[in-house]
Amino acid sequence: MTWYVYCTNCRSFRYVGPVWYMAVLVRIYPWMYPTVFLLRLLSVWLTVLLTVDRYIAVRYPLYARSWCTLKRTYIVMTCIALVTFAFSLPRYFEYTLK
Numbered sequence: 001m002t003w004y005v006y007c008t009n010c011r012s013f014r015y016v017g018p019v020w021y022m023a024v025l026v027r028i029y030p031w032m033y034p035t036v037f038l039l040r041l042l043s044v045w046l047t048v049l050l051t052v053d054r055y056i057a058v059r060y061p062l063y064a065r066s067w068c069t070l071k072r073t074y075i076v077m078t079c080i081a082l083v084t085f086a087f088s089l090p091r092y093f094e095y096t097l098k
Helices: 020-059 070-093
Strands: 003-007 012-016
Touching: 020 070
Parallel strands: none
Antiparallel strands: 003 012
């Protein structure tokens, strides 16, 4: 069950819920925030990969079979995942528990 309280002087809704909620959120947030950032960035770049693949298939239909192979796609997907992880790695060290 979730409760919200309207703050009259700040004009926003504040979360009022179980006491354990903040204790759990404080423990999860240092891992949840960078992981969500990583997955969002990865989904963007995989969408770009799909778009480039479709562009090659439409623009160069005779070369598409040799340029867009399954093995090459797996290699590019792996490279994108590794670069995205390397780019997102510093975010895992931004927050610490005190």
